[in-house]
Structures are given as structure tokens and as C-alpha cells.
Amino acid sequence: MTKSFKTFLKHTAKDFHNQSVNPPVVRASTIIFKSMKDIRKTQAKAKKNPTGGFYDYGRQGTSTTYILQKILTKLEESYHVFTTPTGFGAVFLAIFSVTRPGDEIIVADPVYSPTRLLTEKFLSEFNIKTIFYNPNDLKTLEKNITKKTKLIFVENPGSNTFDFQDLGKILSIAKKNKILTAIDNTWGTPYFLKPVKLGFDMAIVSATKYYSGHSDVMGGSLAVNKKVFSKVYNAERITGLRLGPDDAYLITRGLRTLDVRLDRHRENAKKVAAFLSKNKKFKLLYPFKKDSINFRMWKKYYSGASGLMGLKIKSKNINSVRKFVNSLKLFGYGYSWGGFESLALHQEFRETGKRKYMNLKKDEHLVRLHIGLEDPNDLIVDIKQALRHLK
Ligand SMILES: Cc1ncc(COP(=O)(O)O)c(C=O)c1O
Numbered sequence: 001m002t003k004s005f006k007t008f009l010k011h012t013a014k015d016f017h018n019q020s021v022n023p024p025v026v027r028a029s030t031i032i033f034k035s036m037k038d039i040r041k042t043q044a045k046a047k048k049n050p051t052g053g054f055y056d057y058g059r060q061g062t063s064t065t066y067i068l069q070k071i072l073t074k075l076e077e078s079y080h081v082f083t084t085p086t087g088f089g090a091v092f093l094a095i096f097s098v099t100r101p102g103d104e105i106i107v108a109d110p111v112y113s114p115t116r117l118l119t120e121k122f123l124s125e126f127n128i129k130t131i132f133y134n135p136n137d138l139k140t141l142e143k144n145i146t147k148k149t150k151l152i153f154v155e156n157p158g159s160n161t162f163d164f165q166d167l168g169k170i171l172s173i174a175k176k177n178k179i180l181t182a183i184d185n186t187w188g189t190p191y192f193l194k195p196v197k198l199g200f201d202m203a204i205v206s207a208t209k210y211y212s213g214h215s216d217v218m219g220g221s222l223a224v225n226k227k228v229f230s231k232v233y234n235a236e237r238i239t240g241l242r243l244g245p246d247d248a249y250l251i252t253r254g255l256r257t258l259d260v261r262l263d264r265h266r267e268n269a270k271k272v273a274a275f276l277s278k279n280k281k282f283k284l285l286y287p288f289k290k291d292s293i294n295f296r297m298w299k300k301y302y303s304g305a306s307g308l309m310g311l312k313i314k315s316k317n318i319n320s321v322r323k324f325v326n327s328l329k330l331f332g333y334g335y336s337w338g339g340f341e342s343l344a345l346h347q348e349f350r351e352t353g354k355r356k357y358m359n360l361k362k363d364e365h366l367v368r369l370h371i372g373l374e375d376p377n378d379l380i381v382d383i384k385q386a387l388r389h390l391k
Pocket residue numbers: 086087088089091112155159184186187206207208209218219220336337
């Protein structure tokens with residue numbers, strides 16, 4: 001019987017041995033064997049089949065992390081998925097696995113600002129050069145490729161500015177020049193976009209967000225194809241960047257309802273976007289208006305949209321922007337997103353990092369909204385009352 005992924009998520013990983021519907025949390029530093037012979041047998045199996053869940057030490061994982069990896073590998077339709085203690089750990093692991101001193105990497109200008117710091121500042125100390133490309137002009141990507149370019153790092157959509165890129169074109173540029181590719185797919189998750197299936201070598205998701213879904217756990221995942229598997233496997237062993245079993249359990253539990261939550265985030269966000277798109281005081285940064293390039297690029301590659309969106313507000317009166325954001329009653333103020341609740345952030349201190357191609361003017365302000373699982377009509381009423389303050 002063919003099962004859709006939605007059914008698979010509900011039925012997978014039952015534990016008939018313990019008669020619990022969810023698998024147990026197996027915590028272990030020492031993995032105990034009955035004999036030395038058994039240790040050697042397991043080590044031989046691990047060598048032959050490195051994705052088979054054969055461990056001789058807790059840092060490599062336990063059945064709890066293995067189950068999560070298997071579920072994610074199915075969701076991503078990738079060769080394998082590595083799980084890391086944070087989403088940012090997965091960003092680091094992807095880059096660290098395939099770059100060495102003397103290499104160059106080309107990175108999307110609107111990446112998450114810690115990714116910018118890692119590539120531009122930290123990697124330069126190891127003689128790895130970063131060049132940023134304009135997500136809306138891929139000539140800036142192509143013309144910066146040299147013999148030293150090892151990796152193109154994409155984040156889609158761009159952090160806070162929500163630029164949707166032509167992913168197929170990026171992949172064909174990479175293929176033509178034999179360059180590896182990685183994408184941060186936290187916004188869409190493989191529920192809406194499967195990057196490894198599309199042709200990316202590596203795909204990152206911050207499991208902290210929609211995978212766990214309840215704003216109480218941190219984790220990351222890095223899906224890979226067969227080509228880069230060994231490089232990432234070696235780097236993972238060297239760095240010890242692995243998710244612990246308690247967090248793996250919570251993320252597995254969150255995944256049971258990933259489709260249900262993301263479908264609802266999408267519906268709610270669509271309703272709120274329909275309301276926001278009518279307002280002339282700002283530009284809605286979300287794939288909603290059919291005539292925009294962002295909408296076309298989103299439609300070309302994604303099967304749905306999540307709950308994170310932005311507003312680019314034009315106002316000479318910053319206090320009125322502050323008042324608008326601070327008057328929201330149903331939105332919490334805090335970092336991260338992807339949980340059940342609505343959140344708002346005013347990117348007042350240009351938390352976008354120093355971008356090369358953004359050109360945000362002095363009277364333009366970015367506000368980020370995460371549309372949660374509340375009743376969207378309540379959220380709209382709340383935004384409406386707060387908008388009275390925007391001048
Ligand atoms: C797009 C994106 N990638 C990666 C991360 C890092 O994830 P984590 O906070 O789990 O380290 C974040 C966190 O906000 C993010 O927004």
C-alpha cells in the first residue's frame with residue numbers, strides 16, 4: 001500500500017517492543033556490548049553501512065537520533081540527513097565539510113546575519129574568501145566564479161527581505177562550473193520544497209522552527225546527496241556536531257503534526273497577507289501578489305508558503321513604527337519563529353547585517369511577523385488596531 005507522507009508521519013516509529021506509540025528516549029554515552037567480539041562486529045557493520053545506525057559510542061547517536069534521521073531522510077527524499085544541536089550548527093557543518101583554506105565561496109547577500117558573520121568574518125581568518133551575490137541579479141553570481149570557488153550558499157527566501165530566487169538557474173550555473181551547492185531551507189522546510197531532489201548537494205533546516213513547532217527545543221538538520229555524503233560524514237565525526245537524544249525525541253514528536261501545523265500556518269498567513277496587501281503604507285514581503293517576481297519565483301519551486309512574512313514600511317516617523325509594533329497584543333516579541341504562536345520584531349538596529357545589495361533607505365523600516373496558529377480573524381483585528389499608530 002502506498003502511503004502519503006502525512007500518513008507515514010502518524011504511523012512511523014511506533015515501539016511495539018515497549019508498547020508505546022512513540023519511540024523511547026535512549027540516552028547513552030557508553031553503548032554496552034556483551035563481548036569484544038560484538039563490538040568488532042558492530043564496528044565492521046558501521047564501516048560497511050555508515051548510515052545504518054550501528055554505533056559504538058553515544059556521540060555517534062542512539063536509536064532515538066537514528067529514528068529522527070530516517071524520518072527526515074524520507075521527508076527530504078535525500079541520501080541521508082545529519083542532525084545537529086542547532087540550526088546554525090547545520091549551517092556550519094555544511095560549509096566546514098566542503099571548504100578549505102585558499103577556497104572561495106559565493107553567498108546570497110540576504111543570508112541570516114550569523115551566517116554572514118561566519119562566512120565573511122570568521123572564515124576569512126582561515127583564508128576562505130566570501131563573495132556575496134545579489135539574489136535579484138544572478139549575473140553577480142556568475143561573474144564572481146573563479147577556479148577557487150567551491151560552494152554556492154543560498155538562503156531562500158532571503159532573511160527579513162524575503163527575496164525568492166531562481167533556484168533552477170542557480171543550480172545550472174553551479175553545474176556548469178562544477179561547484180557544490182547548499183541552501184538554507186528553514187522557511188519552506190521539505191514539506192514545501194525538497195532542495196536535494198531539485199539538485200542541491202546540501203539542504204539545511206533549523207529544526208528549532210517548524211519541525212519542533214512548540215518553541216521549546218533547538219536543533220538542526222543537514223540533508224545531503226550521495227556526492228557529498230562522505231565529506232559531511234567525516235566533518236561530523238571530527239566536530240562532534242550531533243543532536244542529543246532528548247532533543248531528537250521532541251523534534252520527532254513535533255514532526256508528527258508538521259503537515260497539519262504548516263497547512264494551518266499557510267492558511268492563516270494567506271488571510272493576514274490578504275488584509276495587509278491592501279495597505280499602501282508598506283510593501284508586504286510575502287509571496288501573495290501574483291504580479292510580483294517574488295510570487296513567480298516562489299510559485300515555480302514551492303508547493304506552499306509558511307507563516308513568516310515581512311513589512312517594508314516607508315515612514316519618516318520611526319516612533320510611529322515603534323508604536324505600531326509595540327501596540328500589537330496577540331503577537332509576542334522575541335527571536336526565532338516556527339512555533340505555534342505569533343511573533344513580531346522591528347528590525348530596528350538593522351539586524352540584517354551589513355548587506356551589499358539591500359539599499360534600505362533611512363525612512364524605510366523592516367518589521368517581521370510570524371503568523372501563528374491563533375484564529376487569523378483575531379490576528380487581523382489586532383493588527384488593524386495597532387496600525388492606527390503608523391504615520
Ligand atoms: C533561516 C535561518 N537559518 C538558520 C537559523 C539558525 O537556527 P538555530 O536558531 O536553530 O541555530 C535561523 C534562526 O533563526 C534562521 O532563521
